[in-house]
Amino acid sequence: MLFEEYDEEKYKNLFIEEGREEGRVEGREEGREEGREEGREEGIAENRISTARNLLASGVSDDIIINCTGIDPDEFEKIKAETEKN
Numbered sequence: 001m002l003f004e005e006y007d008e009e010k011y012k013n014l015f016i017e018e019g020r021e022e023g024r025v026e027g028r029e030e031g032r033e034e035g036r037e038e039g040r041e042e043g044i045a046e047n048r049i050s051t052a053r054n055l056l057a058s059g060v061s062d063d064i065i066i067n068c069t070g071i072d073p074d075e076f077e078k079i080k081a082e083t084e085k086n
Contacts, residue, residue: 052079 048069055065066076
């Protein structure tokens, strides 16, 4: 009887540990994917800002820049103010 209880406990602990490891692996994968997604979004935002600055320097009208880049008008005004300072 003691041997059977030991085996049950041993296998129970083994399954628990396997479940934890699977959870850690899945968590790391999800974290990496979230990080990649955030990086893509930041890259897109930086590209829009850079494009807006370049278009401003080229003399393109504000309305066209806002339309073409999709930047929020309030955000554009901040970018424009920063660009004019430099």
